[in-house]
Amino acid sequence: MHFSKTRIAPTPSGFLHLGNVYSFAITAAAAQKYGASLLLRIDDMDRDRVHPEYLADVFQTLAFLGISYDEGPSNPADFEAHYSQRHRLSFYEVLLGQLVATGKVYACSCSRKQIETDFGGVYHGACQHKKIALDTPGVAWRIDTSQARPILVRALDGSTTIAALPEGMHHFVVRKKDGFPAYQLTSLADDLYFGVDLIVRGQDLWPSTLAQLFLAGLLGADAFLSATFHHHELLTDGHDRKLSKSAGDTSVLHFRNQGLTAAGLYSRIGSTIGKPIEKPKDFSALIPD
Ligand SMILES: [Zn+2]
Structure with a gap:
């Protein structure tokens, strides 16, 4: 199998944590394994939650981890000038217009x-x-999902799954009350815009994958409908709790301040999942051949 592009897509609304590192490293390993170029996409549509120190943390963390990417911003200023989602508002609005036209x-x-x-x-x-x-003013735009048909998802191991849109995604929001496009639309739009054909993300985003494929179906976005997905397991804290941004002591910044090296961080992830991991390349063992 070969893919042309995959992406890592952090939201700068908190300091990156071990769970993000895990996801980034798996994505980078998948890019290498399948000959795909790697895009850094930073989701900043929710401007109220974006803070400069979180944005800077994305670049510092990737540099610290030794994860390089082929496309995307090289620093916060480059991001704001050329890659912020605000620059793609007109594209999102075109897609929203197409959705409105479906009635x-x-x-x-x-x-x-x-x-x-x-x-x-x-x-x-x-x-x-x-x-x-x-x-x-002040209304959200929702999409009628009552006629949604079962959705086909292609997985990296070559299998396909057919699933119904989950209840939590019934009539989901496509434009927020603030007038800006909602996450499901911008994520789909960006993957179309940048030509992403391999999407690696955590299992917690499975409902989002279905919602985005549903939208792609309405928009006739064949490139996204034929994309391949890999939903990786979530890193837990050892007590079956998902690592979250609120858990400050798992932030990469915290570990860096403690003097931990990238290799130390990787082996910590390895011991959490019970696999020998010391460098980004070792994550390729976690990806289907
Ligand atoms: Zn209502």
Whole structure:
């Protein structure tokens, strides 16, 4: 198998942690194994959560880890000038327009709290028949998923899975209340824009993969529909808890400040997953041949 491009796609809303390192290293190893070029894509659409020190941490961490990439920003200034998602707003808007043209987009004025208290956290399209104008300020745009057909996902081991859109993704948001495109749309749009055909991500993003494939189907985005996915296991803290950004003591910055080397960090990941890992190349053993 050969792929032309894969990507690492951090969101600079916190310091990168061991879980990110694990995901980056697997992706870099997959790029090498399959002859794909590696893109660094930084998701900054949620500007309120983006902080300069988190953005800088992405570059410092990749340099510290010895993970090099072929395409993407080389530093925060280059990122802001050329690669920020704000530069692709017009492309996202074209795709949103195409979704609106399918007749499946509708405005929703429900608050998060309302969805929690009135619908038990699962949205079933309460606003769909209210016919709220799409240009009403402060409304989210949702997509009608009631006609969603089973979705085909291609995996790196050559297998395919057919899955239904999970309940948590029913009528998901494609444009947020602030008027900016939502994650599922920007992630799909960016993978199309950059020509990504191999997507490596954690298992926690499986519902997002299905949501994005659903959108790709509506948009006739064949390049994304035929992309290959690898959903890797999540690194846990040894107590079956997922490592998160809030867990400050697993941040790469913390380990660096303690004087840990990249090799030390890799072997720490290796002992967590029970595999001998000392350098980025060792992660290729975790990827299907
Ligand atoms: Zn609603």
